[in-house]
Amino acid sequence: MVSVVEEYALTLVAMAVGFLVVAYLYEPYWRVRHVPGPVLLPLIGHVHLLAEHGPDVFSMLAKKHGPVFRFHMGRQPLIVVADAEFCKEAGIKKFKSISNRSMPSAIANSPIHQKGLFFSRGLRWTTMRNIIISLYQPSHLAGLIPTMESYIERAARNLDEGDEVVFSKLALTLFTDVIGHAAFGADFGLSGEPVSTDIDGKAGAGVKNGGTAVKVSEEFVKMHLHATTSLKMDLSGSLSIIVGNLVPFLQQPFRQVLKRIPGTADWKIDHVNHELSSQMDVIVADLMAAREREPASKQRKDLLSVVLGARERGGAAVQELLTPDYVSALTYEHLLVGSATTSFTLSSVVYLVAKHPEVEEKLLTEIDAFGPRGRVPTADDLKTRFPYLDQVVKESMRFYVVSPLVARETLERVEIGGYVLPKGTWVWLAPGVLAKDPINFPEPEQFRPERFDPAGNEEKCRHPYAFIPFGIGPRACIGEKFAIQEIKLAIIHLYSHYVFRHSKAMESPLEFQYGIVLNFKHGVKLQVIHRDKD
Numbered sequence: 001m002v003s004v005v006e007e008y009a010l011t012l013v014a015m016a017v018g019f020l021v022v023a024y025l026y027e028p029y030w031r032v033r034h035v036p037g038p039v040l041l042p043l044i045g046h047v048h049l050l051a052e053h054g055p056d057v058f059s060m061l062a063k064k065h066g067p068v069f070r071f072h073m074g075r076q077p078l079i080v081v082a083d084a085e086f087c088k089e090a091g092i093k094k095f096k097s098i099s100n101r102s103m104p105s106a107i108a109n110s111p112i113h114q115k116g117l118f119f120s121r122g123l124r125w126t127t128m129r130n131i132i133i134s135l136y137q138p139s140h141l142a143g144l145i146p147t148m149e150s151y152i153e154r155a156a157r158n159l160d161e162g163d164e165v166v167f168s169k170l171a172l173t174l175f176t177d178v179i180g181h182a183a184f185g186a187d188f189g190l191s192g193e194p195v196s197t198d199i200d201g202k203a204g205a206g207v208k209n210g211g212t213a214v215k216v217s218e219e220f221v222k223m224h225l226h227a228t229t230s231l232k233m234d235l236s237g238s239l240s241i242i243v244g245n246l247v248p249f250l251q252q253p254f255r256q257v258l259k260r261i262p263g264t265a266d267w268k269i270d271h272v273n274h275e276l277s278s279q280m281d282v283i284v285a286d287l288m289a290a291r292e293r294e295p296a297s298k299q300r301k302d303l304l305s306v307v308l309g310a311r312e313r314g315g316a317a318v319q320e321l322l323t324p325d326y327v328s329a330l331t332y333e334h335l336l337v338g339s340a341t342t343s344f345t346l347s348s349v350v351y352l353v354a355k356h357p358e359v360e361e362k363l364l365t366e367i368d369a370f371g372p373r374g375r376v377p378t379a380d381d382l383k384t385r386f387p388y389l390d391q392v393v394k395e396s397m398r399f400y401v402v403s404p405l406v407a408r409e410t411l412e413r414v415e416i417g418g419y420v421l422p423k424g425t426w427v428w429l430a431p432g433v434l435a436k437d438p439i440n441f442p443e444p445e446q447f448r449p450e451r452f453d454p455a456g457n458e459e460k461c462r463h464p465y466a467f468i469p470f471g472i473g474p475r476a477c478i479g480e481k482f483a484i485q486e487i488k489l490a491i492i493h494l495y496s497h498y499v500f501r502h503s504k505a506m507e508s509p510l511e512f513q514y515g516i517v518l519n520f521k522h523g524v525k526l527q528v529i530h531r532d533k534d
């Protein structure tokens with residue numbers, strides 16, 4: 001029989017042992033002394049504090065430790081590369097060759113997010129990338145302009161003189177519609193009445209696009225938006241994500257328990273991800289069956305159809321790698337990576353232009369000079385007729401870096417910045433720090449699109465790797481040209497008809513939230529003003 005005193009003593013011993021274990025695991029953190037305590041823990045656990053402190057946290061560490069510095073995540077070694085100096089060294093070349101990604105806690109245990117291109121590795125990654133790369137070639141992208149423009153035009157119909165709008169929401173629905181079309185050949189109808197109706201005539205479902213329509217229910221789209229916004233990496237995420245940020249090895253046990261308790265955020269995320277996977281599996285199975293029945297279905301040019309076509313032609317080897325669950329994840333992933341990033345960028349542009357009248361004036365002059373309202377630019381026009389727009393987009397992407405970290409993991413032993421890294425080391429490059437480096441961007445806190453003028457000194461002198469919002473090397477963003485095309489088309493269309501002012505409800509300074517990418521915490525709230533151009 002254990003007495004009360006013994007029970008207390010045992011509890012104290014257990015607590016002391018627990019403390020020592022945690023101290024042992026986390027002792028390396030405490031050696032990084034110059035970072036304030038409250039910043040350090042979540043930073044090490046994960047990087048959500050980028051949202052509150054911007055890249056300053058890494059800048060601060062880079063100043064102290066040099067361009068490359070080292071921590072441990074528990075016993076997991078972590079190297080952060082966070083300085084333009086590093087770009088001048090051979091180091092960046094080494095970084096490029098590290099092609100696997102480390103897995104953020106928000107993604108761990110979510111197959112629908114893990115099995116896409118982003119987190120795939122080795123032969124599966126090259127196979128997937130080679131299959132879909134044709135969809136991002138200039139000729140294919142040029143063919144998407146009329147569809148992109150029709151969606152932009154439809155979304156802009158929601159804007160009326162004097163309206164107060166949460167612009168970032170409008171941008172998210174618009175670009176989810178655009179990528180929904182590109183990935184599924186379906187019109188989600190989120191930003192307005194469907195451009196075409198599906199075979200049943202229902203909104204939010206598929207478009208007949210050469211062969212049987214892909215049917216995507218409104219429920220699916222709602223769940224997708226929920227799943228996307230739940231991918232938080234800060235303390236507002238689910239309990240298991242928070243635990244995973246702080247004590248990575250405890251995440252799995254916590255998740256396993258919490259996902260079984262109805263009502264918890266983990267339960268909800270698990271439930272939604274499971275539902276999304278099931279619905280994606282049905283969509284994929286339907287389209288596979290349709291392709292066998294109808295030759296017309298084989299002519300579709302959306303991502304899902306292209307992947308299924310490659311599977312059919314590729315034989316057993318490809319089919320083994322690209323099982324239907326991978327096909328689902330690859331297609332679904334595009335909804336995620338192809339909407340949050342671009343809507344953030346478009347919203348940043350409009351927010352920043354509204355704050356800088358001199359930039360707005362130059363931009364309007366260039367857009368008006370292109371021709372009468374409603375003239376749709378070709379791919380060639382986009383490349384050659386809008387040099388200032390080009391600078392505005394780049395400067396906005398530098399000013400607010402939507403993806404401030406590129407997180408990779410070594411596949412083999414590698415030497416980088418004077419450190420010998422064993423296999424499995426997490427190596428993070430911080431484009432958000434590079435973008436605010438005064439050596440490459442004098443007065444980095446000034447919004448000045450002209451710094452990207454190709455004829456200007458600043459642009460000529462800048463290191464080629466100082467501005468890398470789309471990442472670097474063979475693993476860089478596959479959707480860069482797609483993204484820039486739709487963002488430019490949207491800006492040209494919007495500023496042909498409107499200008500925007502910050503709404504009184506818009507907070508200042510802006511607050512951010514760090515999920516799988518950066519987001520505006522309270523949205524970008526603007527007032528719409530109709531232009532009288534003619």
Ligand code: HEM
Pocket residue numbers: 117118119129179334337338339341342345402403406407469470471472473474475476477478479480482483
């Ligand atoms: C402003 C918009 C965007 C930004 C800033 C952006 C940024 C990035 C970054 C930084 C990466 C990681 C690159 C690296 O590891 O070096 C990435 C990867 C990726 N992006 Fe984007 N992205 C954008 C839009 C898009 C769009 C529209 C799509 C799809 C249509 C897309 C699809 C992908 C995919 C599939 C990957 C993974 C590539 C791989 O691992 O092989 N992105 N993106």
